[in-house]
Amino acid sequence: MEKYLTFEEREKIIRKEWFPKHEVRWYRYQNHNIYTDDKKRPPDDIMFYHWRNPKHPMTYLVNYCFVRNILFVSGDIGEATYKFSDFVTMNGVANCNVDYFSSKCTSSEYGREYKQWDTPSAVKWFKEFMKREDIVDREEIQEFLKEGLEIMEGEYYGSEWKEFILNHAYGVLDSEDSSYLSDIGMRVSWRCQGHLVGLKMINEQLNKKN
Numbered sequence: 001m002e003k004y005l006t007f008e009e010r011e012k013i014i015r016k017e018w019f020p021k022h023e024v025r026w027y028r029y030q031n032h033n034i035y036t037d038d039k040k041r042p043p044d045d046i047m048f049y050h051w052r053n054p055k056h057p058m059t060y061l062v063n064y065c066f067v068r069n070i071l072f073v074s075g076d077i078g079e080a081t082y083k084f085s086d087f088v089t090m091n092g093v094a095n096c097n098v099d100y101f102s103s104k105c106t107s108s109e110y111g112r113e114y115k116q117w118d119t120p121s122a123v124k125w126f127k128e129f130m131k132r133e134d135i136v137d138r139e140e141i142q143e144f145l146k147e148g149l150e151i152m153e154g155e156y157y158g159s160e161w162k163e164f165i166l167n168h169a170y171g172v173l174d175s176e177d178s179s180y181l182s183d184i185g186m187r188v189s190w191r192c193q194g195h196l197v198g199l200k201m202i203n204e205q206l207n208k209k210n
Helices: 007-018 090-094 098-103 119-130 139-153 158-168 175-182 190-209
Strands: 023-030 033-035 046-052 062-067 070-075 080-083 105-108 115-117 186-188
Touching: 007 190, 023 190, 046 190, 062 190, 080 190, 090 190, 098 105, 098 186, 098 190, 105 190, 119 139, 119 175, 139 158, 158 175
Parallel strands: none
Antiparallel strands: 023 033, 023 046, 046 062, 062 070, 070 080, 080 105, 115 186
């Protein structure tokens, strides 16, 4: 089974392996004209950022399009739409944490919030749940949890795990714990985090130029 990685560890991998030599090309479209200066962006324009390796332009290419309070992302690491409550800028989005950024995703190949099943995370959090003081001495719950851990370490995926919880947890655990366990392995996907890391790196490059 793969090792559990924190978001910080995943970001280092994405920077090093996905975007090691990427550069940003950007332009603004407003009133049928294209602008490439760095003036303050008006609220009715469209801003494009092309994030790519100039020597290998079709490898981990990511396109970002800002339109008012919506960010559209397309390219080699998945497509998604992120909708914010107010006018959105590169600097503002680049400073989001990954959970907040994911929460703004309204559509992706994995659905809203851009989460997918991650077995290392599920096992780690499940083991922590097993040590909870209010259940550690309850024999019937521990037997259920040991069976669940064996299944999880066998690398069940989300739908199979949810079916196990549905068939075995209710009646042993309360509804709140059962609901928590059914989604325990759902984590912000690598692709979603890749979108955010790309934005961070673009923002860093633009700030250096200024």
